[in-house]
Amino acid sequence: MNYKCIAFLVLILLTYNVNLAQSNQSKAIENFKPSSVNQPGKEYPQINSEGRVRASISAPNANKIQLDLGGVKYDMVKDDKGVWTGESEPQDSGFHYYQLNIDGASVPDPGTLYFYGAGHWGSGIEIPASDSDFYAVKDVPHGLVSETIYFSKLTNSFRRCFAYTPAGYTNDIKARYPVLYLQHGSFEDETGWASQGKANLILDNLIATKQAVPMIIVMDNGYAYKPQESNARPVSVFEEVIINEVIPMIDSKFRTIPDREHRAIAGLSMGANQTMRIVINNLNTFTYYGGFSGTSNYPSSEVIDPSLFLNGAFNDGKIVNKQLKVLWLGLGTKEPAPFPESVGAFKAMLDKQGIKYIYYESPNTAHEWLTWRRDLKEFARLLFK
Amino acid sequence: MNYKCIAFLVLILLTYNVNLAQSNQSKAIENFKPSSVNQPGKEYPQINSEGRVRASISAPNANKIQLDLGGVKYDMVKDDKGVWTGESEPQDSGFHYYQLNIDGASVPDPGTLYFYGAGHWGSGIEIPASDSDFYAVKDVPHGLVSETIYFSKLTNSFRRCFAYTPAGYTNDIKARYPVLYLQHGSFEDETGWASQGKANLILDNLIATKQAVPMIIVMDNGYAYKPQESNARPVSVFEEVIINEVIPMIDSKFRTIPDREHRAIAGLSMGANQTMRIVINNLNTFTYYGGFSGTSNYPSSEVIDPSLFLNGAFNDGKIVNKQLKVLWLGLGTKEPAPFPESVGAFKAMLDKQGIKYIYYESPNTAHEWLTWRRDLKEFARLLFK
Numbered sequence: 001m002n003y004k005c006i007a008f009l010v011l012i013l014l015t016y017n018v019n020l021a022q023s024n025q026s027k028a029i030e031n032f033k034p035s036s037v038n039q040p041g042k043e044y045p046q047i048n049s050e051g052r053v054r055a056s057i058s059a060p061n062a063n064k065i066q067l068d069l070g071g072v073k074y075d076m077v078k079d080d081k082g083v084w085t086g087e088s089e090p091q092d093s094g095f096h097y098y099q100l101n102i103d104g105a106s107v108p109d110p111g112t113l114y115f116y117g118a119g120h121w122g123s124g125i126e127i128p129a130s131d132s133d134f135y136a137v138k139d140v141p142h143g144l145v146s147e148t149i150y151f152s153k154l155t156n157s158f159r160r161c162f163a164y165t166p167a168g169y170t171n172d173i174k175a176r177y178p179v180l181y182l183q184h185g186s187f188e189d190e191t192g193w194a195s196q197g198k199a200n201l202i203l204d205n206l207i208a209t210k211q212a213v214p215m216i217i218v219m220d221n222g223y224a225y226k227p228q229e230s231n232a233r234p235v236s237v238f239e240e241v242i243i244n245e246v247i248p249m250i251d252s253k254f255r256t257i258p259d260r261e262h263r264a265i266a267g268l269s270m271g272a273n274q275t276m277r278i279v280i281n282n283l284n285t286f287t288y289y290g291g292f293s294g295t296s297n298y299p300s301s302e303v304i305d306p307s308l309f310l311n312g313a314f315n316d317g318k319i320v321n322k323q324l325k326v327l328w329l330g331l332g333t334k335e336p337a338p339f340p341e342s343v344g345a346f347k348a349m350l351d352k353q354g355i356k357y358i359y360y361e362s363p364n365t366a367h368e369w370l371t372w373r374r375d376l377k378e379f380a381r382l383l384f385k
Numbered sequence: 386m387n388y389k390c391i392a393f394l395v396l397i398l399l400t401y402n403v404n405l406a407q408s409n410q411s412k413a414i415e416n417f418k419p420s421s422v423n424q425p426g427k428e429y430p431q432i433n434s435e436g437r438v439r440a441s442i443s444a445p446n447a448n449k450i451q452l453d454l455g456g457v458k459y460d461m462v463k464d465d466k467g468v469w470t471g472e473s474e475p476q477d478s479g480f481h482y483y484q485l486n487i488d489g490a491s492v493p494d495p496g497t498l499y500f501y502g503a504g505h506w507g508s509g510i511e512i513p514a515s516d517s518d519f520y521a522v523k524d525v526p527h528g529l530v531s532e533t534i535y536f537s538k539l540t541n542s543f544r545r546c547f548a549y550t551p552a553g554y555t556n557d558i559k560a561r562y563p564v565l566y567l568q569h570g571s572f573e574d575e576t577g578w579a580s581q582g583k584a585n586l587i588l589d590n591l592i593a594t595k596q597a598v599p600m601i602i603v604m605d606n607g608y609a610y611k612p613q614e615s616n617a618r619p620v621s622v623f624e625e626v627i628i629n630e631v632i633p634m635i636d637s638k639f640r641t642i643p644d645r646e647h648r649a650i651a652g653l654s655m656g657a658n659q660t661m662r663i664v665i666n667n668l669n670t671f672t673y674y675g676g677f678s679g680t681s682n683y684p685s686s687e688v689i690d691p692s693l694f695l696n697g698a699f700n701d702g703k704i705v706n707k708q709l710k711v712l713w714l715g716l717g718t719k720e721p722a723p724f725p726e727s728v729g730a731f732k733a734m735l736d737k738q739g740i741k742y743i744y745y746e747s748p749n750t751a752h753e754w755l756t757w758r759r760d761l762k763e764f765a766r767l768l769f770k
Contacts, residue, residue, distance in 0.1 A: 039505055040574075059490035061448050082489060100492075104467060105444035107485075107492040114499045114506055121424055121499055137543050139536045144548075144638075146529040147579075149522060158522050163529075170638045173558045189425075194532075253529075253555045 028052050028087055035112065037095075037126045042111040051127045054087040055100060055109055062103050069098035069125070092334065093129035094370025095196045097122055115196045119187040124196060129370055134377050135198035140208035141167030145194045150249050154237045156227040159220070161190055161246060163254060164200045166207050166214035176255045178262035178384040179216045180288075181242065182376070183271030190221040196369050202377050212380045218250050222271055239278050243285065264383050266290030266328070268372045273298050280313040283323040288383050290328040292375040293339055293367055301341030304349035317353035326382050327357040332371035333364060358382070413437050413472055420497065422480075422511045427496040436512045439472040440485060440494055447488050454483035454510070477719065478514035479755025480581045482507055500581045504572040509581060514755055519762050520583035525593035526552030530579045535634050539622045541612040544605070546575055546631060548639060549585045551592050551599035561640045563647035563769040564601045565673075566627065567761070568656030575606040578761075581754050587762050597765045601639055605631050607656055624663050628670065649768050651675030651713070653757045658683050665698040668708040673768050675713040677760040678724055678752055686726030689734035702738035712742040713764050717749075717756035724752060743767070 032046035032054050044056040055067045060082025066073040069088050076086030097117045100109050108114055109123040117124075143166040152159045169177065182199060184192040193199040199217055206212035224241040225234040242265075251258040263286045267275040272294030279289040297304055306314045314320060320327070327350075331343050350357050360378055362371040417431035417439050429441040440452045445467025451458040454473050461471030482502040485494050493499055494508040502509075528551040537544045554562065567584060569577040578584040584602055591597035609626040610619040627650075636643040648671045652660040657679030664674040682689055691699045699705060705712070712735075716728050735742050745763055747756040 041504075057490050057492075059488050062488035062490060063446055063448065065490075102487045102490055102492070103444050103447035105442050105447060105450075105487055105495075107442075107487070107495055108499075110490075110492055110505060110507075114493075119426075120495060122495075137534060142534040144531040144533050146531040146550075147585075148529050149527040151524045158524075170640070173640070200532075255555070255558070 028054070035125050036128075037113045037115075037124050038111055039113055044111045045109060045123075045125055047125065047127055048087075051090040051093065052087045053091060053098070053125050053127075054085065055111070056083060056085040057100060057102075057110065058083045059102060064103060066101040067098065068101050068106065070096060073101060091125075091127050092365055092368065092370070093127050093132075094365055094368055094373070096125050096127070096368060098125055099123055116189045116191050117187060117196070131374075134205055135201045135373055136205070137201060138205060138208075140204055142204050143167050143169065143200055143207075145200050148249075148253065150245070152224070152241055152245050154226070154241050154245060155224050159224070159241070161218055161220040162194050163219070163250065164194065164203060164217040165254065166203065166216070168214060169216075169255070173255075175214075176257045177214055177216045178264070179218060179250060179254075179256050180380070180383060181218050181220070181246070181263070181265040181275070183220070183222050183265075183267030183275055185267075185269035185271055185294075189223075190219050193217070193219045197376070198373055199376060202373060203380060206377065206380055213384050215380070215384060216250070216254055216256060218246065220246050222267070222274055238274060239281065242278060243282055247285070260285055261287050262384060264288030264290070264326075266292065266376075266379060267294070268292040268375070269294045269367065277310060279324070280310055280320075283319070287324065288326045288328075289324055290326070290330070290375065290379040291343075292330045292372045292379075293332065293335060293343070295329070295343050295346035297346050298342045299338045301338055301345050304345055306349055306353055309349065314349065314353055314355065317355045320353075320355050326379070327355065328360065328375075328379050328382070329357055330360040330362065330371065330375035330379070332362040332366050332368070334366040335371070336367065339367060413439070420510050421513070422498045422500075422509050423496055424498055429496045430494060430508075430510055432510065432512055433472075436475040436478065437472045438476060438483070438510050438512075439470065440496070441468060441470040442485060442487075442495065443468045444487060449486075449488060451486040452483065453486050453491065455481060458486060476510075476512050477750055477753065477755070478512050478517075479750055479753055479758070481510050481512070481753060483510055484508055501574045501576050502572060502581070516759075519590055520586045520758055521590070522586060523590060523593070525589055527589050528552050528554065528585055528592075530585050533634075533638065535630070537609070537626055537630050539611070539626050539630060540609050544609070544626070546603055546605040547579050548604070548635065549579065549588060549602040550639065551588065551601070553599060554601075554640070558640075560599075561642045562599055562601045563649070564603060564635060564639075564641050565765070565768060566603050566605070566631070566648070566650040566660070568605070568607050568650075568652030568660055570652075570654030570656055570679075574608075575604050578602070578604045582761070583758055584761060587758060588765060591762065591765055598769045600765070600769060601635070601641060603631065603635050607652070607659055623659060624666065627663060628667055632670070645670055645672050647672075647769060649673030649675070649711075651677065651761075651764060652679070653677040653760070654679045654752065662695060664709070665695055665705075668704070672709065673711045673713075674709055675711070675715070675760065675764040676728075677715045677757045677764075678717065678720060678728075680714070680728050680731035682731050683727045684723045686723055686730050689730055691734055691738055694734070699734065699738055699740065702740045705738075705740050711764070711767050712740065713745065713760075713767070714742055715745040715747065715756065715760035715764070717747040717751050717753070719749060719751040720756070721752065 032048045065076040065084040076084040112123040115124040224238040265275045272291035276296040362374045365371040417433045450461040450469040461469040497508040500509040609623040650660045657676035661681040747759045750756040
């Protein structure tokens with residue numbers, strides 16, 4: 001085969017690929033329906049059976065509008081009425097943050113409800129999952145999600161947390177309940193778990209079918225800093241806030257069982273990293289730990305020396321095995337580096353130390369909320385039993 | 386004076402006026418500070434001591450951006466870095482909904498928290514009020530705001546309401562509490578009162594200073610329709626939902642005092658109109674009524690015939706006086722037509738019927754949330770005493 005022949009073949013292949021890409025983009029199956037997290041009465045954004053997202057907005061005088069989703073900016077196209085429409089490639093099942101870009105301005109899509117993620121309140125889209133039943137709103141007894149404001153002396157500020165109390169909490173006024181402290185990830189806040197996380201619905205459904213025991217869930221804000229001195233770097237006091245302020249406040253405001261056997265702590269990503277440190281420093285306070293897509297060695301994937309890591313807290317595997325009834329690690333099968341590597345290094349250390357743990361993989365999900373909803377569902381079933 | 390002289394005078398006056406307007410616009414006092422309802426860490430929008438709002442957004446490729454606030458669109462100006470900035474005329478104290486218009490697209494300002502009003506989730510701005518202390522977050526015992534989901538047979542749908550329970554509710558588990566049912570206005574929803582309405586903070590502060598008795602506040606969604614038959618007009622069943630579904634659900638979920646002496650109902654604007662009908666049709670269920678900027682004759686300002694109005698419910702003034710301990714009407718002094726005229730016609734009917742009522746005017750506020758925060762503060766002090 002001479003080089004001309006090869007060049008011709010390459011040309012054919014390139015042309016074929018380009019055609020493939022274009023037809024892929026244009027051949028969206030026309031069964032789009034409004035997203036379940038749209039504002040009341042809003043027709044857009046929509047999702048089709050492939051998981052493509054179609055956005056639409058009226059902006060007669062704009063030069064360029066893009067749908068900014070999953071790290072890709074998709075050009076939208078203007079019709080003769082000044083309405084811009086465009087769609088994405090198929091997305092993973094579950095919840096995704098996104099925004100619109102109008103002539104350079106990144107703004108929320110006026111069609112959706114808003115969620116706190118990526119450091120701002122912005123739009124979200126929910127791609128229906130095959131297992132969405134476990135977080136669906138059903139006609140079962142529903143718990144309450146309560147917003148509570150407290151003054152934190154450690155941070156010298158008013159802070160807010162949300163508490164889920166299970167159905168029956170308000171009626172059976174003698175019953176006392178175990179507590180799961182549940183943390184969000186980086187650039188998220190205390191609203192995440194009971195909104196895009198669906199923690200309340202997941203527990204409502206688990207408790208109604210007796211798969212989990214009734215429990216309280218406390219969702220605080222993982223960002224907590226010492227009052228800042230001039231020019232000093234912010235110093236996190238989140239561990240102290242949880243241990244010295246939040247737990248006593250919750251134990252006084254709610255009918256908890258205030259002992260270590262009835263306390264669990266878990267978190268996602270940054271929250272997993274934070275709560276692993278908290279649990280290992282406070283084994284007299286908690287009995288259960290859940291790390292969803294994160295470990296405290298993040299972002300390192302290097303071999304962990306247990307005599308050095310977290311001040312040697314994992315050095316004596318017997319103590320950890322005795323104190324923690326459940327040590328849970330979860331990860332989505334599509335998570336990007338360095339999550340699999342970092343969690344993998346941590347698992348290898350646990351294996352070496354003979355420390356028992358449960359490792360859960362969420363099928364076909366990345367570093368996103370469907371992974372963590374599934375983690376919570378599986379983890380909550382193991383608690384306080 | 387000849388016509389030339391008059392023309393000259395007019396020209397001078399016109400010029401003077403134009404100059405006045407321009408200098409008014411340009412002479413904003415440069416003491417702008419971030420709004421209290423901005424997202425964490427966001428510098429814009431800002432407010433100065435005159436109550437002007439300054440918005441700012443990066444949009445290098447936009448043709449035109451406007452700040453859309455209080456029914457006026459203010460042109461913003463682009464700097465050499467592609468950042469658009471502009472300010473409004475001075476605004477009334479209190480909370481206002483607003484949005485940005487980018488090349489014809491109406492979108493939320495990415496700088497603010499979001500609030501449901503005008504039929505969508507959008508931006509809000511808070512102009513500091515001289516009396517803002519009564520709704521400030523203070524170091525007093527704080528109640529909880531709870532989200533509860535319930536299935537409504539009347540609408541065949543899941544619905545959501547929020548309930549405020551006062552500080553102490555979770556500790557003193559034998560105490561039972563009176564309940565205020567509190568409704569939002571048109572194109573708002575069940576989130577309004579505990580967000581832009583500050584109902585929880587207002588009650589926290591009143592209860593802490595013993596100006597109000599501890600009470601539960603229930604905030605439901607005023608839009609409730611029968612399952613729709615094909616082509617039929619939607620039929621509101623909100624009254625039936627409140628009486629037959631919400632009240633029994635609240636009395637079972639919360640430790641209420643479930644009798645008429647310990648139940649109040651109030652609402653703003655559309656909510657005032659709705660709750661007036663509900664209270665007058667259900668005098669065996671409620672003892673207190675608050676109409677904030679609205680009455681059921683809205684939008685009419687015509688003389689009311691009490692033998693016809695609401696099926697003659699106000700015809701026997703003695704019954705109304707006996708059954709309602711408080712009949713409250715509130716209005717902002719700057720409210721536009723037809724609110725003053727409509728409430729005025731209703732008041733005239735009450736006077737004619739010898740029905741006792743309290744009339745409250747909120748100084749220097751229009752048909753907006755500061756009027757209703759003040760209404761709630763004054764009204765709540767009169768309840769259950």
